[in-house]
Amino acid sequence: MGMPDAEGHGPPDGLPDLPPEWGRVVIPDDASALADEARQVRRELRHRRRQTVWRRRLGLTSRPDGRPPLGLPMLVLLVSMLITLAGLAAVTWPRSSRSGGTPTAVPYPTAAPVAAGPLPALDLVDAEESPVPLRSLLPAMIILVDACACTEQVAQAVAAAPPGVTVVTVTEGREVAASPAGVHALADPAGGLRAYIRLTAHPGTAPALLVDRKGALVRIVPELGPVGQYRADLARIAA
Known part of the structure; x- marks a missing residue:
């Protein structure tokens, strides 16, 4: 049986000793008083369950022999490929001109510098x-x-x-x-x-x-x- 705490309250009859870092444990007479805590615990359990499911689907869970998960290298490779493809798309994607899509026309010159030297003997x-x-x-x-x-x-x-x-x-x-x-x-x-x-x-x-x-x-x-x-x-x- 457990020892009483500083206020003279010990663990309920039939329960083992509780860790001292838990502090004072109070069990209410009406279980409905623990409804908020129960909802929070269920949310945390659902969140952990979803994480476990997705890690298993992506192959990110550790293998029984302790080696790194198989899905981790594949995930790194997939991210690297996506970054490379995004860079190529940014370089090769056609850009519209600032003038509303109208290409700049370079007029044919109407004057040119004089060539150096005299006319060759042709x-x-x-x-x-x-x-x-x-x-x-x-x-x-x-x-x-x-x-x-x-x-x-x-x-x-x-x-x-x-x-x-x-x-x-x-x-x-x-x-x-x-x-x-x-x-x-x-x-x-x-x-x-x-x-x-x-x-x-x-x-x-x-x-x-x-x-x-x-x-x-x-x-x-x-x-x-x-x-x-x-x-x-x-x-x-x-x-």
């Missing part, structure tokens, strides 16, 4: 495939028409060219393109002229080179347009 060919030294036609406005015949713009250049300035049209390959009257039409089989100015063909545009009588490249016009854009340069190469 030999082009005419309609009869006879060689024609390009320097023999200086001063000249040389128009590359392999990406655009641009007949109207070429005709305007011929009308605006001062006396003594030759308007030359050049196509890549060996076939000479048809050109308006007053134009010296040539072909560039080796593509040396485009390689010199480092300007790729752009559909619908015809770049032009303005070269003075000494072979100096005065200006490159990437897209032949209104005469007003290069009229002053025509006067310069004619001087």
